[in-house]
Amino acid sequence: MKPASPHACDAWQLLMQLFFAQRANLPPLAAELQLSPAQCHVLHLIEPGRPIPMGQLAETLACDASNVTGLVDRLESRGLVRRHPSTEDRRVKVLDLTPAGSRLRTLLLDRMTAPPASLRRLSVREQRALVRILTQLLD
Amino acid sequence: MKPASPHACDAWQLLMQLFFAQRANLPPLAAELQLSPAQCHVLHLIEPGRPIPMGQLAETLACDASNVTGLVDRLESRGLVRRHPSTEDRRVKVLDLTPAGSRLRTLLLDRMTAPPASLRRLSVREQRALVRILTQLLD
């Protein structure tokens, strides 16, 4: 494994600061849509037309499966998500967005991905560089 | 206000993906130190030797003041944080890390800021660029 360069450490520290700052501003944003931060996270993970098993959701959220049960219960009772039994394995239940859920997800992503002023102040050249670097980072 | 360029939107969307990915991996990391994610956030915000009023903590966390009371109660009962009455204004209570709290904070930051493999794979040139761009972003 390649050793961590000082620049890599600096970069990651900055990303952590950004992460905590973002963590603090998710609750107000979520509240506008009558959602909790956790529900936003779930909605972000269920892509329209891409059903996902509950177990996989639990794994991606890195939380207990029983927690997903409760989260989905509340989203389902609001008509945003549906449970379907899987055809291949009758133990697993697959999650799907309802049309209302899909609309709300779009709304959420629109608000979340509105870049803050500090990002818009960067030059286009820097913005391109950032996109390129983050893409590699997320592989 | 400068309009949001397509690159800015792309970049911010990627940062949101990174944010949610990081949100998912905080709980396991916190659990190793017997902390909750929220407690990690608090510990991250209280810098050693830089006492901070509870109200300011609530504002930075973007949460209700009564929530901070509970968070600090638990941290204080574990001997990580102390409450001091402010000398200037006897209504405010100022928070301070104990030596144990300071040690745990260092441990936390060490683990959190260990850059992931994907970041170490970037060229030094790219790492530098990332640091420069993120620094501007956090202003």
Added chain:
DNA sequence: CCTAATACTTGATGATGTCAACGATTGAGT
């Protein structure tokens, strides 16, 4: 002084998260 505003706490309540135990289903041996 009297009053309004501020800083924190308390109590009630709902959401988030873990763990242990359970029913249903699947899969691997035998």
Added chain:
DNA sequence: ACTCAATCGTTGACATCATCAAGTATTAGG
């Protein structure tokens, strides 16, 4: 085919997180 372990989701118990409304103490303004 039959048994037994493993897997998937749910349930119930419990701690934590988070909000709101109300309360106490202190400060600041008129």
